Amino acid sequence: MYNFDDLIDRRNTNCMKWDRLEELFGGTGLLPLWVADMDFSAPPAVLKAIKERTNHPIFGYNYSSDEYYQAVISWMKRRHNWKIDREWILFTPGVVPALSYSVKAYTEPDDNIIIQSPVYRPFYTTIENNGRNIITNPLIYRDGRYFMDYEDLEAKIDSKTKLLILCSPHNPVGRVWTKEELTKLGEICLKNDIIIISDEIHFDIVYKGYDHTVLANVSPEIRERCIICTAPSKTFNIAGLQISNIIIPNNELRKKYSLELEKDHIIRPNVFGEEALVAAYNESEDWLDSLLEYLEKNRDFFISFVDKNIPQLKVVKPEGTYLLWVDFSDLGMNSEELRDFLVNKCKLAVNPGEMFGKESGLFQRFNIGCPRSILEEALIRIEKAVNGRN
Ligand SMILES: Cc1ncc(COP(=O)(O)O)c(C=O)c1O
Structure with a gap:
């Protein structure tokens, strides 16, 4: 019913992914599979809601409507089996800003904050830019899958450790953490009085066979010690x-976070953002289900193409997210040679692994949120360049 094969030209729309390629990657004629947005049209109901809003010609100061709160509450219940109260929901313009507000709300300069590398770059910068210390608790890579290292986590906690920023599902390694894994993590944090900021922005993009558990649903105790960052x-x-919707069940934690928002006068959602959210959550569930089927086929297409034609590459099969983490180490290049190879020989813009952690220089992150023909073209380019070397 929805056509995700359509090639929509995004050039000349101030689009990060397509319009800043040459400036950022330095090559020409590149195919972009980097920054994490998709090359698909937003759902029809979202487009309609935004157009309808423009029928009224005034875009003055607004406030969040009942419909908006109801849409968020109902989405969390329907899709995530999570019952939330209206007052727990705090609007913030983005999840990355929410990470920064949380760092300011719950820690002091020079406190320690734990992240699980390799992980989304702004986790590092938000800690650094606020003058707090990054403590990495690297994930363990075993048999093509990533796991949390609880022993290392406990060893790294000290009296300065106040916060852990969790990525769930995980960007870039694609894990959808199980309830058991989250319980173990949560219990260690509870024991050491560490608050968890759970970035769940990818929580709706989960493949068949996996279930996302909202961290606050793990136990009543953990619910009182976490901040759940979500967005459509x-x-x-x-x-x-x-x-984005930042959901904080605990009153005291919510008050501290709200104060940070108030300091910067972050009190009003964008008029169009709110219209879009309501139409997305209330009227676009079937679109999401079709998207998930398409993305899953993209994932499987990518993996089987690589297995068959470029066996030197190892793909970490994602359980969620439209991001694919690929190990290039068997090509025998160092990270600089690999970057040059991808840009200048393969003509591709993908995210280099070291963005996510210094240990990951020979990995690259691919965004598969695009028509399959783009993915196929990208893979053919890699196959030709790899075979051309032999
Ligand atoms: C884990 C994670 N958090 C946050 C973001 C971005 O959040 P926002 O655009 O709402 O600031 C991304 C985007 O790629 C992401 O992968």
């Missing part, structure tokens, strides 16, 4: 509308 932006491809 990845799910419905509306990142440019800048709307």
Whole structure:
């Protein structure tokens, strides 16, 4: 019913992914499979809601509507089996800003904050830019899959450790953490009085056979010690509308976070962002289900193409997210040679592994949120360049 094969030309729309390629990657004629948005149209109901809003010609100061709160509450219940109260929901223009507000709300300069590398780059920068210390608790890579290292985590906790920022599902390694894994993590944090900021922005993009567990649903104790960062932006491809929902069940934690928002006068959602959220959550569930089927086929297409034609590459099969983490180490290049190879020989823009952690220089992150023909073209380019070397 929805056509995800359509090639929509995004050039000349101030689009990060397509319009800043040459400036950022330095090559020409590159195919972009980097920044995490998709090359698909937003759902029809979202487009309609935004158009309808423009029928009224005034875009003055607004406030969040009942419909908005109800849409968020109902989405969490329907899709995530999570019952939330209206007052727990705090609008913030993005999840990355929410990470920064959380760092300010719950820690002091020079406190320690734990992240699980390799992980989304802004986890590092938000800690550094706020003058706190990054403590990495690297994930363990075993048999093509990543796991949390609880022993290392416990060893790294000290009296300065106040916060852990969790990526769930995990960007870039694609894990959808199980309830057991989250319970173990949560219990260690509870024991050491560490608050968990759970970035669940990818929580709707989960493949068959896996279930996302909202961290706050793990136990009543953990619920009181976590901040859940959610948004419709990845799910419905509306990142440019800048709307995210930060959900904080605990009163005291919520008050501290709200104060940070108030300091910067972050009190009003963008008029279009709110219209889009309501249409997405209330009317676009079938679109999401079709998207998930398409993405899963993209994932499987990528993996089987690589297995068959470029066996030197190892793909970490994602359980969620439209991001694929690929190990290039068997090509025998160092990370600089690999980058040069991808840009200048393969003509591809993908995210280099060291963005996510210094240990990951020979990995690359691919974004498969695009028509399959783009994915196929990218893979053919790699296959030709790899075979051309032999
Ligand atoms: C884990 C994670 N958090 C946050 C973001 C971005 O959030 P926002 O655009 O709402 O600031 C991304 C985007 O790629 C992401 O992967």
